[in-house]
Amino acid sequence: MRLENQVAFITGAASGIGRAIADRFAREGAKIVVADLNQATADKAAAEIEAAGGKAMGIAVDVSNEEQVEAAVAAAVDRFGTVDILISNAGIQIVKPVDEFSFADWKKMLAVHLDGAFLTTRACLKPMYAQNRGCIIYMGSVHSHEASKLKAPYVTAKHGLMGLCKVVAKEGAAHNVRANVVCPGYVLTPLVEKQIPEQAKTLGISEEAVVRDVMLRETVDGQFTTEADIAEVALLFASFDSNALTGQSLIASHGWFMN
Numbered sequence: 001m002r003l004e005n006q007v008a009f010i011t012g013a014a015s016g017i018g019r020a021i022a023d024r025f026a027r028e029g030a031k032i033v034v035a036d037l038n039q040a041t042a043d044k045a046a047a048e049i050e051a052a053g054g055k056a057m058g059i060a061v062d063v064s065n066e067e068q069v070e071a072a073v074a075a076a077v078d079r080f081g082t083v084d085i086l087i088s089n090a091g092i093q094i095v096k097p098v099d100e101f102s103f104a105d106w107k108k109m110l111a112v113h114l115d116g117a118f119l120t121t122r123a124c125l126k127p128m129y130a131q132n133r134g135c136i137i138y139m140g141s142v143h144s145h146e147a148s149k150l151k152a153p154y155v156t157a158k159h160g161l162m163g164l165c166k167v168v169a170k171e172g173a174a175h176n177v178r179a180n181v182v183c184p185g186y187v188l189t190p191l192v193e194k195q196i197p198e199q200a201k202t203l204g205i206s207e208e209a210v211v212r213d214v215m216l217r218e219t220v221d222g223q224f225t226t227e228a229d230i231a232e233v234a235l236l237f238a239s240f241d242s243n244a245l246t247g248q249s250l251i252a253s254h255g256w257f258m259n
C-alpha cells in the first residue's frame with residue numbers, strides 16, 4: 001500500500017472528485033478526514049469508507065471560515081495524531097458574464113477557493129512542520145492555465161492557487177513539505193452537471209451543444225476526464241517521495257490544454 005497509516009485531510013470529500021480521492025487513498029491505507037460543509041454527508045462518506053475496510057472520520061467545516069478550519073484540523077489531529085496530506089479540493093461554481101457578476105458572488109467564489117486553500121494550508125502546515133514531513137495538493141483546473149467565458153472568479157481563483165502552491169513549495173521545502181496542483185479538465189460531477197443547463201441558457205444553445213462544443217470541443221477525443229483519473233494523479237503526487245515534484249501542476253484533461 002502506497003499511503004499506509006498516512007492521515008489525509010480532504011476538503012469537499014463528501015462528493016465528486018474529493019470523494020473519489022478519499023476512496024482511492026483509503027484503499028492505499030490512508031486514514032481519511034472527510035471535511036465537508038454538512039456533518040451528515042461527511043459522516044455518510046466516512047461510514048461508507050469504513051464499510052469498505054478503510055479508516056475515516058467526518059468533519060463539518062466551511063473552508064472559508066477561519067475558526068471552523070482551525071477547529072476541524074485540530075479535531076483531525078486529536079483523532080488521528082497528525083495530518084500528513086492535505087487535499088484542498090472543496091469548490092463551487094457560479095457562471096455569469098463579468099458585467100453581470102454580483103460582487104457578493106465574486107467574493108463568495110474567491111472565499112471558498114482561495115481563502116479555503118490558504119486557511120486549510122496554514123492549519124495543516126502546523127502538524128506537518130512539527131513532524132518535518134507533509135504533502136499539500138490543491139485542486140486546480142485547466143482553468144489554472146486557461147480561461148473560459150462566464151467564469152471570471154473561478155479562473156482567477158484557479159490561477160491564484162498556482163501562486164499559493166509555488167510559495168508553499170518554496171517555504172515548505174525546509175520542512176520536507178511539498179505542494180502541487182492537480183488540474184482536471186471537465187469531470188462529470190454535481191458541480192459540472194449543474195453548469196450544463198445554466199450555460200445552455202446563458203449561451204442560448206442546447207445542453208448537448210454545451211457538452212460537445214463548449215466543454216469537450218478542444219479535447220483530443222471528446223471524452224470527459226473521470227473522477228478516477230484525478231484520484232490517480234493525486235495519488236501520484238501524494239506518494240511521490242522527493243522534492244523533484246514540488247511547485248508543479250499536472251493537467252489531466254484529455255488534451256484539452258497542452259503545456
Ligand code: NAD
Nearest residue numbers: 012015016017037062063089090091141184186187189191
Ligand atoms: P462537487 O460539487 O461534486 O464537490 C464539491 C464538494 O465541495 C461538495 O461536497 C461541497 O459540499 C464541498 N464544498 C463546497 N463549498 C464548501 C465549503 N465552503 N467548505 C467545505 N466544503 C465545501 O464538485 P467537484 O467537481 O468534485 O469539485 C471538486 C474540486 O474540483 C473543485 O475545487 C472544483 O473547482 C475542481 N474541479 C472540478 C472539475 C470538474 O469538471 N468537475 C474540473 C476542474 C476542477
